[in-house]
Amino acid sequence: MKHSYGLRRMLSLFFALLLGLSVASAKDFVLVIDAGHGGRDAGALGNKAKEKDINLGVALKLGRMVSNNVPGVKVVYTRDKDVYLTLQERANKANRVEGDLFISIHTNSIDKKSPNRKTVAGASTWTLGLHRSKENLEVAKRENSVIYLESDFSTRYEGFDPNSTESYIIFEFMQYKHMEQSINFASDIQHEFVSVANRVDRGVRQAGFWVLAKTSMPAVLVELDFICNPTQERFLTSDSGQTKMAQAIYNAFVKYKSDYDRKQNSRKSSAPATSTPTPAPAPTPAPAVDEPETKPEPRETKPSPAEQDDASGVTYYKVQFMALPRKLPANSKEFKGLSPVESYKDGGMYKYTYGKSTSRDDIQKQYKKVKSLFRDAFIIQFRDGKRVK
Numbered sequence: 001m002k003h004s005y006g007l008r009r010m011l012s013l014f015f016a017l018l019l020g021l022s023v024a025s026a027k028d029f030v031l032v033i034d035a036g037h038g039g040r041d042a043g044a045l046g047n048k049a050k051e052k053d054i055n056l057g058v059a060l061k062l063g064r065m066v067s068n069n070v071p072g073v074k075v076v077y078t079r080d081k082d083v084y085l086t087l088q089e090r091a092n093k094a095n096r097v098e099g100d101l102f103i104s105i106h107t108n109s110i111d112k113k114s115p116n117r118k119t120v121a122g123a124s125t126w127t128l129g130l131h132r133s134k135e136n137l138e139v140a141k142r143e144n145s146v147i148y149l150e151s152d153f154s155t156r157y158e159g160f161d162p163n164s165t166e167s168y169i170i171f172e173f174m175q176y177k178h179m180e181q182s183i184n185f186a187s188d189i190q191h192e193f194v195s196v197a198n199r200v201d202r203g204v205r206q207a208g209f210w211v212l213a214k215t216s217m218p219a220v221l222v223e224l225d226f227i228c229n230p231t232q233e234r235f236l237t238s239d240s241g242q243t244k245m246a247q248a249i250y251n252a253f254v255k256y257k258s259d260y261d262r263k264q265n266s267r268k269s270s271a272p273a274t275s276t277p278t279p280a281p282a283p284t285p286a287p288a289v290d291e292p293e294t295k296p297e298p299r300e301t302k303p304s305p306a307e308q309d310d311a312s313g314v315t316y317y318k319v320q321f322m323a324l325p326r327k328l329p330a331n332s333k334e335f336k337g338l339s340p341v342e343s344y345k346d347g348g349m350y351k352y353t354y355g356k357s358t359s360r361d362d363i364q365k366q367y368k369k370v371k372s373l374f375r376d377a378f379i380i381q382f383r384d385g386k387r388v389k
Contacts, residue, residue, distance in 0.1 A: 028072055028073060028074040029072055029073045029074070029100050029101075029257060029260065030073075030074050030076060030097055030098060030099045030100050030101075031063075031066060031073055031074070031075050031076070031099070031100065031101050031103070031253070032076045032077075032078065032093070032094040032097065032099035032101065032102045032103070032215075032217075033059045033062055033063050033075060033076070033077050033078070033103050033105070034059070034077075034078040034079075034090050034094070034102065034103065034104040034105065034211065035052070035055040035056040035058075035059035035060075035077065035078065035079055035080075035105055036051070036052070036055045036104055036105055036106040036107075036221075037051055037052035037055060037106075038052045038055075038056065038079050038082055038083050038084055038085060039052075039082060039083045039084025039085075040084050041084055043055065043106070043107065044107055044108070044109035044227050044228070045109075045227065046109075046227040046228060046230070046233035046237075047230055047233060048233070048237075049227060049233050049236070049237045051106065051107040051109070051227055052082065053082075053237075054107045054224065054227065054236045054237060054242070055105045055106060055107060055224075056079070056080075056081075056082065057242045058105050058224060058242045058245050058246050058249075059077065059080075059105050060077075060080065061242055061243055061246035062103075062105075062246040062249050062250055062253075063075045063077060063080075065246060065247065065250040066250060066253060069250075070253075070254065070257060073257065074097075076093070076094075076097050076099065078090045078093050078094070087210045087211045087214075088210075088214065090104075090211050091210075091211055091214035091215045092214075094215045094217065094219075095214075095215060095216050095217075099215070099217045100217055100218075100260070101185070101217060101218050101219070101253070101256065102212075102215045102217050102218070102219035102220070103219075103220055103222065103249065103253075104209075104211055104212070104219070104220070104221040104222070105221075105222055105224065105249075106221060106222065106223050106224070107223065107224050107225065107226075107227045107236060108124070108223035108224070108225060108226045108227070109226055109227050109228045110226065110228060112228075117228045117229075118228065118229055118230060119229060120226050120228070120229055121199075121200045121225060121226055121229055121231070121232050122199060122200030122201065122202035122225065122226070123190070123193040123197070123199040123200070123201070123202060123222070123223065123224055123225050123245075124190070124202035124203060124204070124205055124222070124223045125186040125187075125189045125190050125193075125204050125205070125220050125221070125222045125223075126186070126204075126205050126206065126207060126209065126212075126220065126221040126222070126223065127179065127182040127183050127186050127204065127205075127206050127212065127219070127220055127221075128179070128182070128206065128207075128209060128212040128213055128219070178217060178218040178219065181218040181256075182218045182219055182220055183204060184256075185218060185220055185252060185256050186204040186220045187204050188251075188252035188255050188256065189220065189222060189248065189249055189252040190203060190204055191252070192247075192248035192249070192251045192252045193245070193248045195248075196244060196247050196248040196251060197241075197244040197245050197247070197248045198244075199225060199248075202223075209221050222249065224236055224245050314358060314383075315358065315381065315382070315383045315388075316356055316357060316358045316381070316382055317355075317356070317357055317358070317359075317360060317363035317379055317380070317381055317382075318342070318353040318354070318355055318356050318363070318379070318380055318382065319353060319354050319355045319363065319366055319367045319370045319377055319378070319379055319380075320351055320352065320353045320377065320378060320379075320380045321338075321352060321353070321354060321370050321373070321374035321377040322334070322335075322351070322352040322374065323350065323351045323352070324350050324352075326350065327343070327350050328343075328350070328352070335352070336373045336374070337373075338354045338370065338373065340354075341353070341354055342354075342356075344387070346387070353380070354366065354370050355367075355370070360379075363379055364379070367379055
C-alpha cells in the first residue's frame with residue numbers, strides 16, 4: 001500500500017509538472033511602459049510640477065489597469081520609481097524582455113520665450129519618422145537631449161547629436177517594419193484622448209526619437225499635454241487627470257490587443273495540417289508584429305522610363321525630400337510646385353523623389369533647387385531598380 005501511494009504521488013507530481021510546463025510555454029503578450037525622464041533628469045518643468053512625476057503617475061495607473069483587467073498580458077516598466085535611465089537603457093530593456101508593444105509617456109512644453117507658453121494645450125502621439133516641421137523637430141530635440149547627461153553620449157549614441165538637424169537623417173535609413181501598427185495605435189490613442197480625457201487633439205505626428213528607433217516592436221511616444229500651461233499642469237498633476245489620461249491609453253491598448261489576438265488566431269486557424277502530405281500552401285497571413293502584406297500596384301502595359309532604366313541595370317541618382325505613411329496625388333500642394341515627382345515604398349512609408357540623372361554633378365544642381373524648398377532633402381542612389389544604401 002505504501003508503495004502504491006508513493007507511486008500515485010510521484011505520478012501526480014509528474015503530471016502537475018507537465019501541466020505547469022505547458023502553461024509556462026504559452027508566452028504572454030508583453031507590454032512595455034516607459035515613464036519618460038526620472039531621477040536627475042526632471043524633464044520639462046511647470047510652475048510647481050516636474051514632468052518625470054506626471055509621467056510616472058500615468059504610467060503606473062496604466063499598468064495597473066492592464067494588469068487588473070486584461071488577462072494574458074505581462075506589464076513591464078522601464079522604471080517604476082524615481083530613477084534615472086538612459087534612452088538606450090530603456091530600449092535595451094524593452095528588447096531584452098521581447099516586448100510586443102512599447103509605450104513611452106511624456107509631458108509636453110514649449111520655449112519660455114514663446115508668447116503662448118501659458119495657453120498652448122493639447123495631447124499628441126508620436127511614431128518614428130522624419131520631422132516635417134520645425135515644431136516636430138523641436139519636440140524630438142527636447143526628448144532626445146537627455147543624452148547630454150551622459151559623459152560618453154557621443155560614443156554610446158553612434159555620434160548622434162540631438163541638437164544637430166543633420167543628425168536626424170539617420171532615421172531615414174532605418175527599416176521600421178512596425179510603422180503601420182504604430183500609426184494605427186497612435187490614432188486610437190488620440191481618439192481616446194479626445195473622447196475620454198477631453199484633450200485638444202494635436203494629432204498623430206512623426207519625428208526622430210532615439211528610444212522609438214531602437215525598440216524592435218511597435219512603439220509610440222505620447223505627449224500628454226503642456227506642463228507650461230498652468231491649467232493643464234493642474235489637470236496633469238491631479239489624480240483624476242492622470243486617471244483619465246491612463247484610461248484613454250488603456251482603451252486604445254484594449255483595442256490593439258483585441259486586433260492582435262484576432263490576427264494571431266486567424267493565422268493559427270489557417271495553418272495547414274501536417275499529418276497528410278499536401279502541395280506547398282500559399283503564404284499565410286503575417287502576425288500582427290510584422291509589416292502587413294501589401295498588394296502590388298497594377299503596372300502599365302507600356303513600361304515607364306524609370307522601369308526601363310531599372311531593367312537595364314543603370315545606376316542613377318534622385319533627390320529624396322519627403323516620406324509619409326500615405327500616397328499623395330501627383331499634383332499635391334505638399335510638393336511645393338516640384339514636378340514631376342516620383343515615389344517608392346520602403347518600410348511602410350511612401351518616399352518622394354525629384355529629378356533623375358546618371359550624373360552626380362547634374363543631380364547636385366537639382367538638389368540645390370529641392371533643398372531651397374525642403375531643407376531635409378538629400379541625394380539617393382538606385383541600381384537595378386533598388387535603392388543603394
